[in-house]
Amino acid sequence: MDFVGANILSVCQFERADIDRVFGVADAMAPYAQRRKVTRVLEGAILSNMFLEPSTRTRLSFGVAFNLLGGTVRETVGITASAMAKGESLYDTARVLSGYSDVICMRHPQEGSVAEFAAASRVPVVNGGDGANEHPTQALLDLYTIRKELLANGRTLDDFRIAVIGDLKYGRTVHSLCKLLCLFDKVQLTFVSPPELAMPEAVVEKLRAAGHKVVITDQLEASISHVDIVYSTRIQEERFASPEEANQYRGRFRLNREIFTRHCEPNTVIMHPLPRDSRAEANELDTDLNEHPGLAIFRQTDNGLLVRMALFAMLLGVEELVDDYACPVRWHSRRSPV
Structure with a gap:
């Protein structure tokens, strides 16, 4: 280019x-x-x-x-x-x-x-x-962050594991990130969302055509147990017809320190494109993770x-x-x- x-x-x-x-x-x-x-x-x-x-x-x-x-x-x-x-x-x-x-x-x-x-x-x-x-520049900074975090744990952008969680239908950041991941080898992706907010089929097919393993589920805890990256997204309420429609999905997939400790590997990295929805009814990433060394959301913004x-x-x-x-x-x- x-x-x-x-x-x-x-x-x-x-x-x-x-x-x-x-x-x-x-x-x-x-x-x-x-x-x-x-x-x-x-x-x-x-x-x-x-x-x-x-x-x-x-x-x-x-x-x-x-x-x-x-x-x-x-x-x-x-x-x-x-x-x-x-x-x-x-x-x-x-x-x-x-x-x-x-x-x-x-x-x-x-x-x-x-x-x-x-x-x-x-x-x-x-x-x-x-x-x-x-959102191409967000995808680039996300990938740059993933690369740095993986390198710190002795891994590379080839053959790593990521769980992508939340509103995958309207989340433009995850659409762009997944398209970039097609340039790399043997990535294992788990998409966690309500069926109504699933990753678009065109993106899933593009990943599979690139040779990646893709799992689609609505079960959070089992999906974050064996991954290198947990990438959470908010419900894109501005894309819905009404706030009431968005509210039915809000708070479905919450991550806090207790869930992380119980289900994630110790070096798992937590990412989010921000803003994270910290309202009580959503609370996607709990504030009790703020000082957790695996929380990379502010390293993302610096990157x-x-x-x-x-x-x-x-x-x-x-x-x-x-x-x-x-x-x-x-x-x-x-x-x-x-």
């Missing part, structure tokens, strides 16, 4: 070698993400964040990643805050924004909308989530900065120049690694 000037719309764009390249650049971003050094390699470049659905982590981490490379960020949040509320088309919006920007990150509630927007853009567009379809910094550097063709524009940090930071 030629990254310079490319759009990042789907994980289907990537070959395994592309993943290795992104992760290599991401590794090199650690001193800057951790504020041990500063780089101004993207000084003068402008990122436009166009987020037409609610977002905290994705929107902020895109912005912070660009800032950490020295660039400037401008944002539009919510359809009502954009000219689309006045009937402007995706085409017109893309033509205008790409005149103001060097990169655009977009989240939109409709599947395929970001690709339509990118077709009219004059600068690279990164998909920050399009409906229930895909998101590394991966998104890497993508920006590669899209703008400066990944080899980052250190050339580095200087020492001139302030005291109390930040500590998760």
